[in-house]
Amino acid sequence: MKRALATATGLALALSTAACSLGPSDDNAAPSDEPTRIDTVDPVTDAEEGAFPVTISHALGQATIEKEPARVVALGPSDADLAVGLGVAPVAAPVVDLGGNEKGSTDWFDQALADIGAPAPAPITLNDDLSMPVDAIAAQEPDLILSTFSGLAAQDYDKLSEIAPVVMYPDQAWSTDWRTSLDIAGRALGRPQKADRLRIETEQAIAQAKTAYPDLVGTSVVWGWIEEGDPPGLGMYTASDVRVRLLEEFGMTMPGYVNALENVDFEAHVAGAEARNVDADVFVCQSGGDDLAALPGIGQMPAVRSGATVTLTDWSLSQPMQFPTPLSIPVAIEEFLPPLNEAAAAAKQSG
Numbered sequence: 001m002k003r004a005l006a007t008a009t010g011l012a013l014a015l016s017t018a019a020c021s022l023g024p025s026d027d028n029a030a031p032s033d034e035p036t037r038i039d040t041v042d043p044v045t046d047a048e049e050g051a052f053p054v055t056i057s058h059a060l061g062q063a064t065i066e067k068e069p070a071r072v073v074a075l076g077p078s079d080a081d082l083a084v085g086l087g088v089a090p091v092a093a094p095v096v097d098l099g100g101n102e103k104g105s106t107d108w109f110d111q112a113l114a115d116i117g118a119p120a121p122a123p124i125t126l127n128d129d130l131s132m133p134v135d136a137i138a139a140q141e142p143d144l145i146l147s148t149f150s151g152l153a154a155q156d157y158d159k160l161s162e163i164a165p166v167v168m169y170p171d172q173a174w175s176t177d178w179r180t181s182l183d184i185a186g187r188a189l190g191r192p193q194k195a196d197r198l199r200i201e202t203e204q205a206i207a208q209a210k211t212a213y214p215d216l217v218g219t220s221v222v223w224g225w226i227e228e229g230d231p232p233g234l235g236m237y238t239a240s241d242v243r244v245r246l247l248e249e250f251g252m253t254m255p256g257y258v259n260a261l262e263n264v265d266f267e268a269h270v271a272g273a274e275a276r277n278v279d280a281d282v283f284v285c286q287s288g289g290d291d292l293a294a295l296p297g298i299g300q301m302p303a304v305r306s307g308a309t310v311t312l313t314d315w316s317l318s319q320p321m322q323f324p325t326p327l328s329i330p331v332a333i334e335e336f337l338p339p340l341n342e343a344a345a346a347a348k349q350s351g
Helices: 008-015 079-085 107-115 134-139 154-161 178-188 192-212 242-249 272-277 315-322 329-335 337-350
Strands: 054-058 061-065 072-074 092-094 122-124 144-147 166-168 221-227 233-237 267-270 282-285 309-311
Touching: 054 166, 054 178, 061 166, 072 079, 079 092, 079 107, 079 144, 079 178, 107 329, 134 154, 144 178, 154 166, 166 178, 178 192, 192 329, 221 242, 233 272, 242 315, 267 272, 282 337, 309 337, 315 329, 329 337
Parallel strands: 072 092, 072 144, 092 122, 144 166, 221 282, 282 309
Antiparallel strands: 054 061, 221 233, 233 267
């Protein structure tokens, strides 16, 4: 059985960790190579009149941006999408590991970069202790650091703030929805009206998807994974997770069992025997779903019994849903929603 993912935060860290580093894993170690400084690329859109200076409040304080930034470092896994979607090429960004392409990126980000004639950003990787490679980030000489959807720790924030203004998540780590991230990025980059237009276009695409995939509407769904054990357990993302919130935008709902759970954050865990009570119409299984019907308790879940499951054997299928952005959501609609709608139709046919 495949090893299940431990936590949603762990997943996010894995997806934002690079295979190639901006700097050494030990800040005290001598680097074998100096970080490559990415050349500045002129943005393809202009900052809007009166956009600067701007002050943006966030979870750890506030950031004041005096003038249009020219060198933007994207720290969160969705921030690079947001910047390039607004016409600004980041000079550094996290590498996409799970579900990424052979370049350690995504096809939609690469296409957006190509559209504005920009080079690939320098890759960011966390240190071994999961802290930020501050010196390597400083080597990119940023004048803005975007971290709207991340788990940036206070000690890293303090160090990075000495380099450039850091625009962080507004409240809770790893919980910023795509609209809020887009709004923050738009203000930080001096393109709030452009951000608003992107929001409207994305909302229109979501509305059209609800029409194109009507079986999703009103169908309950749980997105989870199989946890190792004897018997195996079930992990599930809750309504706080951005994947689940996007599913709800497509008209799906959370099952009553998950909504009733107490003292949970982004995810919940239940023993295998208890999983039979997870009353979702559809089960999206992220990992460990080789033979769901044979698993005690899990095999008795209504979605498994009716065959209304989507087993994600390829991380690339779910990648557009992991950290939704105006660039990734259209890809999710095209690639992820068709199998999801088939599962929803199977659930409705089973009655």
